[in-house]
Amino acid sequence: MKRYMKNPWIxxxxxxxxxxxxxxxxxxxxxxxxxxxxxxxxxxxxxxDALVTLVEYSDFQCPACAAFQPIVNGMIEQxxxxxxxxxxxxxxxxxxxxxxxxxxxAAEAAGQxxxxxxxxxxxxxxxxxxxxxxxPATLFVQYASDLGLDVDSFKRHMKSSLLRDRVQADxxxxxxxxxxxxxxxxxxxxxxxxxxxxxxAQQIGYAIDPAIMSTTTASTTDSTNxxxxxx
Numbered sequence: 603m604k605r606y607m608k609n610p611w612i613x614x615x616x617x618x619x620x621x622x623x624x625x626x627x628x629x630x631x632x633x634x635x636x637x638x639x640x641x642x643x644x645x646x647x648x649x650x651d652a653l654v655t656l657v658e659y660s661d662f663q664c665p666a667c668a669a670f671q672p673i674v675n676g677m678i679e680q681x682x683x684x685x686x687x688x689x690x691x692x693x694x695x696x697x698x699x700x701x702x703x704x705x706x707x708a709a710e711a712a713g714q715x716x717x718x719x720x721x722x723x724x725x726x727x728x729x730x731x732x733x734x735x736x737x738p739a740t741l742f743v744q745y746a747s748d749l750g751l752d753v754d755s756f757k758r759h760m761k762s763s764l765l766r767d768r769v770q771a772d773x774x775x776x777x778x779x780x781x782x783x784x785x786x787x788x789x790x791x792x793x794x795x796x797x798x799x800x801x802x803a804q805q806i807g808y809a810i811d812p813a814i815m816s817t818t819t820a821s822t823t824d825s826t827n828x829x830x831x832x833x
Contacts, residue, residue, distance in 0.1 A: 636758050636759065636760075636761035636762040636763065637762050637763060637764050638758075639714070639755075640714060640759065640762050640764045640765060641714065642764065642768055643713065644688060645688065645689040645690075645713065645718050645719065646686060646687065646688045646689075647678050647686070647687045647688075647719065648678055648681075648682070648683065648685050648686040648687050649682075649683035649684070649685070649686055650686055652683060652684055652685050652686040653684070653810075654681075654684060654685050654686070654789070654790060654806070654809045654810050655685075655686045655687075655688065655789075655790055655791075656674075656677075656685060656686070656687050656688070656787060656788070656789055656806060657687075657688045657690060657787065657788040658670075658674065658687070658688070658689055658690065658785050658786070658787050659690045659691075659692035659772075659776045659779075659781045659784060659785065659786040659787075659788075660689060660690070660691070660692060660784055660785045661691075661692055661693050661694050661699055661702045661706075661784040661785075662693070662702055662705035662706060662709065662722065662725040662726065662729070663693070663694070663699035663700075663701055663702040663705060663729065663733050664694065664699065664702070664784040664785065665729070666784065666785060667726065667784050667785045668726040668727075668729050670785050670799075670802075671722075671723065671726045673799060673802065673803065674687065675723070677803065677806055681806075681810055684810050684811070685806070685810060689718075689719070689722070690772045690775065690776060691706040691768075691769045691772035691773060692772065692773055692776045692781055692784055692786070693705070693706050693769065693773065694784060699733075701732065701733060701735075701738045703766075703769060704738060704739065704742075705725055705732070705738070705742070706769040707760055707762075707765050707766055707769055708721070708725075708739070708742040708745075708746075708756075708760055709721050709722050709725060710759070710762075710765040710768055710769065711746075711756050711757075711759035711760045711762070711765060712746060712749065712751060712756065714755070714756075714759050714765075715751045715752060715755065715756070717749050717751060720749055721745060721746070721749060724745045724748070724749070725745070728741070728745070739760065742760070743756065743757060779793065780793075787802070789805060789806060789809055790809060
């Protein structure tokens, strides 16, 4: 991280303000129904005052991101108020993941009703279905219904230019940080170099409390075919 710039997070904040601020100015002068009632929020779990923050740049159509999702959720549950997690969109180009951007906007639409993470979990769980669908938006609407969302509002917000710009702002911020693959994690502002699922868990465990690892390592297994953590 340090080799890219002394304090990239300041630059990122400026980029987001410029992108979203410009979007707000444009949309306020040409507001449509799809943008009505839209609130731009950060997607965080855990304690905002935690000493350890984990930021993930992720793509809902990425199989590796889907594999990491239950691991991340397990650590959030395990470490409780000692960890803050933040999700950032980094949908890869359409030639690689044709529906990733659309999925991110759908998750943002669900987030307007307080269900961003629940919808995101469903996208990862059902990735094989919608990623192979000719019309994934139809499945996204079904997932919204399954979560008990107001489907009409969800469909309207899926067309929101503000939410599309929000996804693009995350992507642009990731590019500043030299994100070039998904998932990419930053632990307390430092880009993580991850050798395995076990290594990922250990790095976070050490950041929170080195003493944790004496018990975590003993109850953790790691393989290329699956992961089980003793959380």
